[in-house]
Amino acid sequence: MTLFFDRLVQRYLPDAFLFAVILTLVVFGLGIGFTESSPVQMVQFWGDGFWDLLAFAMQMSLIVVTGYILANTPLVKSGLERLSTLAKTPGQAILLVSFTAAAACLVNYGFGLVVGALLAIHVARRVPNVDYRLLMASAYSGFLLWHGGLSGSIPLTIATEDHFLSDTIGSVPITETLFSGMNLFIVFVLLVSLPFLNLWLLKTSGDLSKNNLELLHEDRAEEELAATAEQMTPAERLENSAIVSIAIGLLGLSFVIYFFVQNGLDLNINIVNFLFLFLGILFHKTPRNFLNSVNEAVKNAGGIIIQFPFYAGIMGMMVASGLSEQMSSWFVSISTEFTFPLFAFISAGIVNFFVPSGGGQWAVQAPIMVPAAMDLDVSTAKTAMAVAWGDSWTNMIQPFWALPLLAIAGLKVKDIMGFCVIIFLWSFIPISIALLFIN
Structure with a gap:
């Protein structure tokens, strides 16, 4: 099966940018064909939504850039190298990275994406x-678990006061979502099974192996100062002054400590980027070393910068035309009381292709799913987690979230998608069992 899907995606799956362009044209046609929207209106919806993800695109670009900068500091690089020594064989390498x-x-989806990719590179050098x-x-398969973890946007949204559905469902504590028996079952099964599923897929490596030799070499050493003080x-003395880096680095870390004291362990994407950035400044010791690393890091963010606006345009067409509402309503x-959580999960997986943002997807589907759940006497907490897991599920075959990891890895989406299809198919089983039979 893996060989079949790999050949399929290698032959027919275009570059991630073209995937976004084709998806744009598909949604444009669907909007005209299945809603009352005219071609002119669809163009308007597309253009109006095109820049709605600018802040998010900047966040994801920075998670790649700051993650790369931090990983190339001597301290973190040595830490990843020590962790990679646990892998002595290809099988151990797969288990460790997974x-x-x-x-x-x-813990945090942005942190997991970067750490997984960087550890994989160090492990590949060792094995x-x-x-x-x-x-x-x-490494990317771990992203399947993010919406069931501490940075899951849907359960965290409905746990906050004054969220947009608070008048309908109130505040839903994470004890009913993230720490429910259903969610803990899914997380445990996937956390245990995914490493061994990936290990099993290693049997195909004789046919599919394709190492990126450039990335397997050690990164360029930091340039030695050619001139004396x-x-x-x-x-130049200012650029090579450790005092400057220590001063601004400690200032940044002071804010991080203040933030955690005030908010608890709230690892949102902004604080992760903030932490990565100032640790990178501090660990690179001088501004010149830091800036050299920045120049290398920004090369990895091109795909994100150019593709995220296209997905914002797709989201704009889906929401404004009513396409997403039609899909969810169908x-x-x-649905019945028994099948509703499963169908909510599947519908969320489909909508995720066109609205690949957990928070954005909840804003689109919640006004439909929550009233329906209440009419069918289905738990709103379970409904929310069904949508959350649907969002995570099809991320395995939607390249949107893979872009940061692929940028670091130096690969194209079709290089990993054959494996991801198998992960996608397997994960449907434990998630469906939990949604149908566990509260």
């Missing part, structure tokens, strides 16, 4: 005969 990435994504593509797919200009119409 479990570490999944555990990190349960060069491992299938590099499968290793990166294993006496020969430097005042500007699943509601065929």
Whole structure:
């Protein structure tokens, strides 16, 4: 099956940018064909929504850039290298990367994406005969768990006061969502099974192995100062002053400590980026070393910068035309009290192709799913988690969230998607069982 899907995606799956363009044209046609929207209106919806993800695109670009900068500091690089020594064989490499990435994504999705990719590169250097593509797919498989973890946007949204549905459902504590028996069952099964599923896929590596040799070499060492302190200009001495980095680095870390004292362990994407940035400044020791690393890091963010606006345009068409509402309503119409959580999950998985943002997807589907759940006497907490897991589920075959990892890995989406299809198919089983039979 893996060989079949790999050949399929290698032959027919275009570059991630073209995937976004084709998806744009598909949604444009669907909007005209299945809603009352005219071509002119669809163009308007597309253009109006095109820049709605600018802040998010900047966040994801920074998670790649700051993660790369931090990973290339001597301290973190040595830490990842020590962790990678736990893997002596290709099988151990797959297990280590899979479990570490999944555990990190349960803490924070941005942190997990970057850590998984960077650890995979270090492990590939230590075990060069491992299938590099499968290793990166294993790192990405951990992202399947993010919406059931501490940074899950839907359960955290409905747990806050004054969220947009608070008048209808009130505040839903995370004890009923993230720490429910249903969610803990899914997280436990996937956390245990995914590393061994990826290990099983290693049997195909003889046919699919494709290591990126450039990335397997050690990163370029930080440039040694060519001039002595006496020969430097005042500007050069400032650029190579550790005092400057220590001062601004400690200032940044002071805010991080203040933030956690005030808000608890709220690892949102902004604080993760903030932490990565100032640790990178501090650990690189001088502004010049830091800036050299920045110049290398920004090369990895191009795909994110250019593709996220297209997905924002797709979201704009889906929401404004009513397409997303039609999709969700159809699943509601065929549901019973028993099947509703499963159909909510499947509908969320489909909508996720066109609205690949957990918070954005909840804003689109919640006004339909929550009233339907209340009419069918289904738990709103379970409904919310069904939508959350649907969002996570099809991320395995939607390249939107893979872009940061692929940028770090130096791979294309078709290089890992054959493996991800198998992960996608397997994960449907434990998630469906939990939604149908566990509260």
